Amino acid sequence: MGKSFKKMTSLLAATTFGVLAMAGSAQAQETKIVLGMSGWTGFAPLSLADKAGIFKKNGLDVEIKFIPQKDRHLALASKAIQCAATTVETHVAWNANGVPIVQIFQMDKSYGADGLAVRGDIKSFADLKGKTIGVDAPGTAPYFGLAWMLSKNGMSLKDVKLTTLAPQAAAQAFVAGQNDAAMTYEPYLSTVRDNPASGKIMATTLDYPMVMDTVGCDPVWLKANPKAAKALTDSYFAALDMIKADPTKSNELMGSAVKQTGEQFAKSAAYLRWQDKAANQKFFAGEITTFMKDAEKILLEAGVIRKAPENLAVTFDDSFIK
Structure with a gap:
């Protein structure tokens, strides 16, 4: 009797522990x-x-x-x-x-972690008219950032040509000599900072805090x-x-x-x-x-x-x- 009682007690304890463990994991899932x-x-x-x-x-x-x-x-x-x-x-x-x-x-x-990189011959936003800019898709931060910067300079996205590139790809393509400009952010903007021969960063969020x-x-x-x-x-x-x-x-x-x-x-x-x-x-x-x-x-x-x-x-x- 003593042995079977002990068995039952340990079985009950194990079952209780199992239920508590399940409850604990259910809580963790919540x-x-x-x-x-x-x-x-x-x-x-x-x-x-x-x-x-x-x-x-x-x-x-x-x-x-x-x-x-x-x-x-x-x-x-x-x-x-x-x-x-x-x-x-x-x-x-x-x-x-x-x-x-x-x-x-x-x-x-x-x-300054978001910025617009441009070729050396582009001196102002007005110079971007008709130029091709690598930028992420509509509804993204780079797209909005570019729209914001252009708007603050009396321009709009209609004044430029856009080629859709994710932030990392936009920076890499620019450094590789593609497109006239690129709108990107850190850590990818540093790709441009580290390759000054490819161009310069004309404007960042230091100039346009948005x-x-x-x-x-x-x-x-x-x-x-x-x-x-x-x-x-x-x-x-x-x-x-x-x-x-x-x-x-x-x-x-x-x-x-x-x-x-x-x-x-x-x-x-x-x-x-x-x-x-x-x-x-x-x-x-x-x-x-x-x-x-x-x-x-x-x-x-x-x-x-x-x-x-x-x-x-x-x-x-x-x-x-x-």
Whole structure:
């Protein structure tokens, strides 16, 4: 009797443990997030949060998927991803074009990390008239950046010839002698910086501050998973703390995600500023709405959207950065 009782007790304990383990794994699955982004330097703290175990520490199972910016909204619409990192005006465009997304924290601001490379004989924007520019597809940051720069110089995309090339390909083609100009971003813009014989960088986001990135999530998922969204936000801020505390290790980890050495990565990161909690609170307090209103005009002019979103206030939620 004693033996069979012990057997039953251990069987019961094993069963209970199994049920608890299953419940635990079910709980872990509830906090799984698939996040779409690219190799853009500004997004690297998310790679760091992944590689340094910050997401796991905060109870998240985050899968980062590198998806071209022009396709990220399709992944969001099909529920293949729950959250995405992209530029603020892209969030506006997606919402305007029927793919709702809610921005929950700001990641970075570009300070020269996005730019327009031109051949040596092009001295001004007026000289670009009729010239061929390698730029990513409509609905991407380089396309918007080029439209913004032209607009600020009394021109539009109709004044130039466009050839569709992803940011890395645009930089490589330019250095190889193709096209008159290229609109690209770091780490690929440094390909041009490192090959001055191919041309020069005529304008960057230092001259035209219009590239800033946020992470947004599907509103239905967000409503069901506020704790996971808060943990995602906190993980980003924790990654920034790690960058400050151990820049060498952080740069190595972030660089490895885009096949760069820590030193190469640090160089490209010098052209942007990651945004901490205080900067986020300032940004969401008013700056974001002002920028989105400006961006709407360019997006309409460039034909990226046909009508502006009815209510910009629903395109962001600042409760997660508090």
